[in-house]
Amino acid sequence: MTREEMMVVIVRNIQEIIEGARGREILESHSMRDFGADSLEIVEVVSRSMKELRLKVPRTDLSTAKNLSDLLDLFEKAAAPVPTP
Amino acid sequence: MIHIEVRTLGAPRPRSLAGSRADTECAVAAAHTMLRCGSRHTLGRSAARRCAARALGVPERSVTIDTGPCGEPIVRTGAGRTIELSISHSARLAVAAASSTGPVGIDLERVRATDVQHSEWAFSRSERQRIARLPVPHAGLWAWSLKEAAWKAWRLGTGPEDVCLTALRVTAGGVASRARATSRLSRLLEDDAPRTLYVRARPIEGPDGSYVLSLARAPRPNTPAAA
Numbered sequence: 001m002t003r004e005e006m007m008v009v010i011v012r013n014i015q016e017i018i019e020g021a022r023g024r025e026i027l028e029s030h031s032m033r034d035f036g037a038d039s040l041e042i043v044e045v046v047s048r049s050m051k052e053l054r055l056k057v058p059r060t061d062l063s064t065a066k067n068l069s070d071l072l073d074l075f076e077k078a079a080a081p082v083p084t085p
Numbered sequence: 086m087i088h089i090e091v092r093t094l095g096a097p098r099p100r101s102l103a104g105s106r107a108d109t110e111c112a113v114a115a116a117h118t119m120l121r122c123g124s125r126h127t128l129g130r131s132a133a134r135r136c137a138a139r140a141l142g143v144p145e146r147s148v149t150i151d152t153g154p155c156g157e158p159i160v161r162t163g164a165g166r167t168i169e170l171s172i173s174h175s176a177r178l179a180v181a182a183a184s185s186t187g188p189v190g191i192d193l194e195r196v197r198a199t200d201v202q203h204s205e206w207a208f209s210r211s212e213r214q215r216i217a218r219l220p221v222p223h224a225g226l227w228a229w230s231l232k233e234a235a236w237k238a239w240r241l242g243t244g245p246e247d248v249c250l251t252a253l254r255v256t257a258g259g260v261a262s263r264a265r266a267t268s269r270l271s272r273l274l275e276d277d278a279p280r281t282l283y284v285r286a287r288p289i290e291g292p293d294g295s296y297v298l299s300l301a302r303a304p305r306p307n308t309p310a311a312a
Binding site: 036038039040043044046047048050056057059060062063 | 125174175192194199200201203204205206207226229230233244245246269
């Protein structure tokens with residue numbers, strides 16, 4: 001799964017869940033708050049995206065994400081194969 | 086004592102605010118309904134100023150609301166007294182709470198279908214089990230609102246994952262719980278800060294449907310410590 005494919009999933013969920021994002025261009029530099037998301041909508045977008053992408057990111061790590069670029073960084077890290085010894 | 090103010094986006098300005106700075110902000114919020122995010126923020130600040138003035142017993146014009154390092158509202162006043170303040174907004178409502186007797190956190194969520202009750206990010210396994218047993222529609226949304234209110238009352242930590250709802254139950258007026266600070270959050274709190282809060286949520290009606298309003302506060306001094 002590439003970063004671009006992850007972004008497609010996140011953007012789709014943002015547009016489905018956050019009313020203020022519908023019809024708007026969504027960039028990695030955006031925060032969901034830029035579209036008027038409340039805390040529950042942010043949780044829904046992230047939770048649904050992780051489920052679709054079959055990723056698990058620690059809750060404390062997720063809280064550090066300030067924008068979609070940070071979130072994608074965490075998703076990429078979680079998706080990276082664990083090196084075998 | 087805790088003071089609460091609720092404001093509606095686009096509603097006529099409250100008569101009692103005429104001539105104050107809050108009045109101006111209210112009018113601005115109403116005039117910019119399309120800019121929902123910014124308007125809600127302004128409306129929340131307006132409600133907070135009113136709330137803080139009532140809690141302090143001072144005129145609204147002497148109260149300024151600033152933002153702290155974690156985004157939390159801070160009251161500045163020349164009166165020399167301090168109070169705790171919390172703001173929330175969702176859809177077309179904004180709400181603020183002020184307390185002169187300890188921490189306070191408030192949260193507002195417009196009721197809608199959500200699958201947040203299954204979110205491993207939002208809730209721990211034990212919380213998800215408690216939510217599944219809660220006999221109310223939209224149980225996840227109620228629980229989320231309770232958790233947000235508690236987290237905001239403590240004002241520290243990285244997010245709601247630092248708060249654990251330990252006793253979710255239905256009450257006559259809504260849903261209530263105790264909220265416990267995790268060990269990580271406890272290390273960040275001042276020594277005299279409560280590690281357990283009481284949180285209550287109740288339904289309120291807005292112009293566009295039902296909302297859940299949650300309020301977190303410290304246990305009263307004569308109340309046995311929560312488990």
